[in-house]
Amino acid sequence: MEDDFSRAVEDGLKLSKRLVLPGGAAPPRPPAGMERYAAPDVASLxxxxxxxxxxVTDPAAVDSPDVPSYQPHVYGRLNPPALIPLQMREVDLRVDCAAGCATAEVTLRARWWLHxxxxxxxxxxxxxxxxxxEGSILGAEVTVGKISYNTHVIDVDDNNAVRIAKTEGAGLLKRQFFSLTIPKVVGGEDIFATIRWSQKLLYDNGHFSVDIxxxxxxxxxxxxxxxxxxxxxQLIVNSGVSKEVLxxxxxxxxxxxxxxxxKMCFLHEAVVExxxxxxxxxxxxxxxxxxSGGVLVQRSTLRDYDDRDMFCIFLLPGNKQNRKVFRKAVVFIVDTSASMQGKPIENVKNAISTALSELAKGDYFNxxxxxxxxxxxxxxxEKVNEKAIENAINWxxxxxxxxxxxxxxxPLNEALALLSNSHETLPQIFLVxxxxxxxxxxxxxxxxxxxxxxxxMSPRISTFGLGSYCNHYFLRMLASIGKGHYDAAFDTGSIExxxxxxxxxxSTTIVTNISIDATQDCQVFEVSPLLASLSGCHLSSCQEKVTSDLHIY
Structure with missing residues (x-):
């Protein structure tokens, strides 16, 4: 998918050489690596x-809408179509961060024109x-002239839902990309778009960060x-606690x-070249x-598809450098099927070798x-020591x-059997x-x-998926059931x-089996484990107990 997309953009940049922009400016130059006979760098496109x-399917239609120029006629059609990057006239970015929710909600408003x-x-x-x-699209609204388009959430189980024909107009190109197609835009028209998505608010060694x-x-x-x-x-930060924010x-x-x-509000606004x-x-x-910790509450609004209220109860591990973590009994379960051949299995082996070296004395592994x-x-x-780790790497x-x-x-049954006697440690399974x-x-x-x-003290199960053909939904469910962590790598370079x-x-658990008792008025609980033993819950109208763990990231 990425290769096809990059080739289409490469073709589009070549086509853009036909343009004579206002003022006689030269057309945009393709990035380095796109000279004749040189293979373009996929990542750069x-x-x-x-x-x-x-x-663009008809190259003869490519011309400047404001300053038409003499162009030699081009015969034929492009299949697959070329993608010409549009010029952007305006951009406005808003980021709302809430530490307790472990997510950043991003709103981008932009104006492009079909130049x-x-x-x-x-x-x-x-x-x-x-x-x-871990980005997830929340919604998009696009206006072209007098026509507006917007995304809508449809319940597939609702018999009364509007029937919509299957289309390739919108969807996920890959885990990180969302794509939306606007039909039949006339040359020279402006495209106004408002796009909202959420992504994970990262937490590492006491620092929260966001990268858009x-x-x-x-x-x-x-x-x-x-x-x-x-x-x-515009950046809005809700720390969720009354502690000092640095x-x-x-x-x-x-x-x-x-x-x-x-709550803090920051702004950057400037005219730029x-x-x-x-x-x-x-x-x-x-x-x-x-x-430390706190509670964040968010009421539903009239525009929300989900009309339930939501709250987050979160805990932060603090900055004590001498805080102790649980002793661990760790079992790594590694897929060595034929599809793992080559770099994937080598990168997994290197990562596990490093992970073994980070285990502490008193831990156990297999x-x-x-x-x-x-x-x-x-x-x-096996008890962790230098000789055991050396033997494991050789094995x-x-x-x-x-x-x-x-x-x-x-292998899951084998790991559970191995951890049936975990020597008074926190048992953990790591499945790859x-x-x-x-x-x-x-x-x-x-x-x-x-x-x-x-x-x-049942084993925590953490799962890691490799590549786009893996059943990532199953691995997420398995990690949720096992109170563990899920992650994935979609290219070999990022595996390790x-x-x-x-x-x-x-592997940095300091408090385990934290319990949260629901109030008498809360009857239905829907729980999503998020960051550092943080539980996000939807409120509706039976009592239930929620348990989780607290980790140092």
């Missing part, structure tokens, strides 16, 4: 900021939004003599506009020497590989061989796979029953780094 593209098509022709235009960590894709390539800048480019970024850094020159209790060439990043820390067969490093849990070098199929049930399995519902139901029967972050998050 993927959007790293919200972008709009003209979907590359003669006014006598029309074409489809495609808006692509790259989202940050906001790097615009040079060729989306209109001529400065014709258009004044005004860039506006700013750790920002990518753009923000000014503090207001501070009311736990070029649109931003770096992502918008912001980091802050909440100073507290001990565990390693289980699975394909059509099951192999264990040891018949029991992985011999036994991490990719072959066969994927059978996930037997790139495949899909059958009978997922039954696996989840069986594990949930098994973990419930084991009580408060993301696996280590995933392991560190799950």
């Amino acid at each position: 993927l959007p790293v900021a919200p972008m709009a593209y003209a979907v 590359c098509l003669t006014r006598s022709r029309d074409c489809d235009c495609r808006v692509v939004v790259p989202m940050g960590e 894709p906001f790097r615009f390539p040079q060729y989306v800048n209109p001529l400065p003599k014709l258009f004044t480019k005004k860039e506006k970024i 700013l750790q850094g920002t990518s753009h020159p923000l000014k503090e506009k207001s501070r009311q209790g736990e 070029n649109w931003s060439i770096k992502d918008f990043t912001f980091a802050y820390s909440v100073y507290s020497g001990d565990v 390693i289980v590989t699975f394909n059509d067969e099951l192999h264990s490093f040891s018949s029991c849990l 992985m070098n011999l036994n991490f061989v990719a072959q066969g199929g994927t059978d996930i049930v037997h 796979t790139d495949g899909s399995v059958e009978d997922e519902r039954n696996i989840c139901h069986t594990l949930k029953t098994e973990l419930t029967n084991r009580g408060s 780094g993301r696996m280590l972050q995933w392991f560190q998050k799950a």
